[in-house]
Amino acid sequence: MSAPRVVPARHWGQWLTAVLLVAFVACLAIAVAGSKNIQWGVIPGYMLDPTILDGIRLTLLFTVLAMAISIVAGVVLAVMRLASNPILSGFSSLYIWFFRGTPLLVQIIFWFNIQLFIPSIQLGAFRIETNSLISAFTAALLALSLNEAAYVAEIVRSGLLAVEHGQKEAAAALGYTPYQAMSRIILPQALRVIVPPIGNQTISMLKTTSLVSVVAAQDLLTRAQNIYARNFLVIELLTVASIWYLAMTTVASIGQSAIERRLGRSTTREPPAWMRAVRRLADAIGRKA
């Protein structure tokens, strides 16, 4: 007698939902593609428009600078937050509370209008108009960095707290100074906890930079808006910008998973088989060379 065939349970409800979903998406696609009001044909032409490319350069610059500044500031804030001195930890808490608790959009507009509040800065005989110091670019960068620093500080703090207390003690017992223990023992281990959320923040920052268009900081969205202000191709240019944002976030996600794999090396029990194969191949090539 042969064993009876196993038939997995059929989920009819799920299949029905799937069919309805496909029908809905198809109708939507036909409606959008067939619209006489949108000139899909112009989109490829604007993809590599010099103005748009310039905007992308600025969006990337904002993202890289804002993340770099906020990571440095965030590490300092996190270490301060964990310090025994109540004024240091209090300052850090207050900073995080304030910058996380107010909208980024408000902060951007605030920095752009700072000259209403502080018209000029005077250092001895040297005097400078705030207006000439704080351009749309610096206002936008300040707002993005100071705001992001608050989030990074909390991420770094959770990473530092995730490292076992015994690690600090072992380093201290070996004669490491607190700075050496932090930079060589604690932070490298905290990175495993810190990097994935920082990666998410970076990806999010790529899109958040579009908020600086309210002060016309010449990022990708500002440029797209400038163009459609002249030719009224609003949806077309927003589509161009969206395609670029998607492309940038996709590349960033790929980079993030590569970094995470690298960081996980010493603690994952066993690297995946394909990676071991690649490493063996690399070793073999290395020996031959």
Place this chain on the structure above:
Amino acid sequence: MNMDPDPAVPIVQIIDVHKSFGLLEVLRGIDLTVARGEVVCVLGPSGSGKSTLLRCINHLEQVTSGRVFVDGKLVGYRERNGRLYELGASDLAQQRREIGMVFQRFNLFPHLNVLANIAQAPQLVRKETHEAAHRRARELLDLVGLSDKIEAYPHQLSGGQQQRVAIARALAMQPKLMLFDEPTSALDPELVGEVLAVMRRLAAGGMTMIVVTHEIGFAREVADRVVFMDGGVVVEEGPPAEIFDRPRHERTRSFLKRLL
């Protein structure tokens, strides 16, 4: 500056040390002297303060009152005008590198491989060259019988192997004194022997060791002196034969009875 040690000066001198955590007084006046090359085992029920005492010797815990001297130098403080001023971070680090410590939970650095675990501190703290530090790390791995694990990461090792690497890591700093805080308590029973074997070899080599342990067999065989603590005081101390075979105090007797 590298003066020969004066053999007359004890390596460790603990004078009337008290330690409280909040309202709980864990150490209530400890006096203990350890001579150069001596192996001292500290025994006692859990909560007796033996680990705290050990951690006061390298200032991982601050004493509440009293003094600890290592090699004639006051640990953790500078005495001036009848006050004890706590040392700054770099002076403390300077003192601690003379004192090796092995922890119950090994505390190896999980992001570094075995070789780097051992060689990093000599390079970073003692400013040894890469070559010198790595050569010595290899010698020490040979000593603890783990030459084949140089490239391994801590999580790939058994508990016993991790603890042997931890011993090598402490030895790499060429300490004058080794502190062991229950080095075999976190190990599976079948792995205890390999760690004790390394410690036995170390003792035979003349290393000064203070060992907080529950291993009566090891204490009996290796210790020059056994210190029995209970309730934050030293109840009695003496050669192992005396403490184990003819304990004078009732507390020592009942502790040993429970252990055996």
